Amino acid sequence: MSKSSRSKPKEVGSKQLPIYQHKTKLTQAVKDSTFLVVTGETGSGKTTQLPQYLYEAGFCKDGRIGITQPRRVAAITVAQRVAQEMQCTVGREVGYQVRFDDCTSEDTVVKYMTDGCLLREILADPGLSQYSVVILDEVHERSLNTDILLGLLKKIFSDPAKASKRRHFPVKVVVMSATLETDKLSAFLDNCPVFAIPGRTFPVTCTFGTAVGPKDLESTGYVREVVKVALDIHTSERAGDILVFLTGQSEIERACDLLYEKAETIDYQYDVQDQTVDGILILPLYGSMPTDQQRQIFQPPPPGIRKCVVATNIAATSLTINGIKYIVDSGFVKQLNHNSRVGMDVLEVVPISKSEAQQRAGRAGRTSAGKCFRIYTKEFWEKCMPEYTIPEIQRTSLTAVVLTLKCLGVHDVIRFPYLDCPEERFILEALKQLYQFDAIDRSGKVTQLGELMVEFPLHPGLTRALLKAASLGCQDLLLPVAAMLSVENIFIRPGHPEKQKEADKKHKALAAKTGSMNDFATLLSVFQLCKSSDRPSAWCKDNWIHWRALKSAFSVENQLQEILLRLQQKKDFPVETFSGNKSELFRQCLCTGYFTNVARRSVGKVFCTMDGHGSMVHIHPSSSLFDQETELNWVIFHDVLVTSRVYIRTVCPIRYEWVKDLLPKLHEVDVYELSSVAREEVTDEEMIKWEMKEAAKRQPEVSAEDV
């Protein structure tokens, strides 16, 4: 690691941040104890400044400073900002790493990364020997991976004597949070000190609207309403920028289109109250946006122009945009939740919590008094919005993290130190899934296959299918599919109805080219066709495919291939043989990972899932199997979309024989004896639980640092 000592004339702005006055005391506090909790209002400078202070104080002499973020966009944008402040190129002294995108080098000493990446690093290096400081940022967001990291770091570094055995210098763990729950965090981390950065905020007046009430939970009419409110602000309020909160990309794009359209009709001479304002600059902000576009968000608007940023929740705490005076709050957020109706994790639009609404409003009061316009009614606030957001660990599937913990030697995943315990049934559900994928055995121990599976940053089912293909020597079929399912949606869906028709036609033609109705095969075919094209970007444009998404898919495929090649060099890598045609081979491999997502035709167009939930599902209109009147009786699917109906998406027809031997694993009973499934299921879960407890008694608990 190079220790270049460059002079860093920082921007004057950073000295005005509330954190600056506490620079010396803060670095001292980090030196003084293993764990430290740092709190301060959003925008006070924690994320961008503290790592720089520690760098200046010489913390990089012994290792890197690592800072985790729950969101990948935040990791990337913040790294770019800090690199700019430290006057270096991103990827040199300051770098970032997110899933499938590593922008670090030998020189990198300040490394921003997603919490998922740090978790993977612990797997390879449980003592985190590269790091001198680990900063868990945005802990108040309570993301699943951050919560797991909290428990792991507590376990690894709580006992300094044990921790220092494996390294020559003590690691420092800093946990940063926007004011919430700091006592609880300190108590969790051995009653460590709390450093509070005093910050000043200005009052924000909040008003409720009339557009969204308790009856409007399922409608998306709020997009029109936020647009209307934003334009009202623009024409009737004094200068100051606007921040609009919506839930996701397509909604944001629609809102921006509407805003452009309506803003064009404003006559600034007569319609606008504040005559210093003579235009509006509309900027979208969401996760999968190209980063150069994201950078624009932070630039001050030209004189006289009002900036209006239309964002997802990312602008609530992870990123602070200066100059915001007005907030338009839709009251909704997109969240990954375990849906008990279908027994799967589903991305859903749900009302935000009251504390989240307060956080959103607070963004208007950073530098002067502000206003927050809530488009929902007081009744909606009272009846539909919970007090606090439930931590992710208590509402999503734990399959992947339980496997990670087990691979780290944390055998008793029920008694792991959680800041807030997940429900036991979620842990049992995860164990059951891992058992179904052959990742753990009946005693809860990780199998050889499980050790291979944990290496892939993919959903365990997809990994299982990929490994099956690799063992049969046909990974070239599954690697592109895994890559395509790991990037944003590749099919362009234009807003204009005519263009939509054209796009649909092209997409249908692409599906037909595969000769089979199978959405997975379509993904494979699009990947291959584009890759072999002379002019891939033109090919994409012509076929209404996102070129940027495909480019990422190419890179992801490469990275997955590298992981696979590394694992295949191990002597125990499984090898199997197969006779039959390639299309069957492809679908059979998929079945190995997706047998938990099997559905059988029930009546007409209705299918019924076979996982014990027996949910009634429909094939999504975007599927090539939609409206197909064939003998299609059995299908597997990648995910579901829940609206008033449950839709299955990315669907593939299969034969019952291919899953016949796998399905009993879902219940350990004959698949047709569905009535007795519930009882049998409990028995199975109880069995694993009991066996785990017995195993725990037999052997002393192994902790992460002993691995």
Ligand code: ADP
């Ligand atoms: P905290 O982590 O305490 O919420 P940050 O360190 O993220 O605070 O932000 C401190 C300041 O840096 C804010 O005023 C914010 O607007 C500014 N800032 C952060 N990222 C950028 C960027 N990419 N461009 C311009 N300003 C930025």
Ligand code: MG
């Ligand atoms: Mg921050």
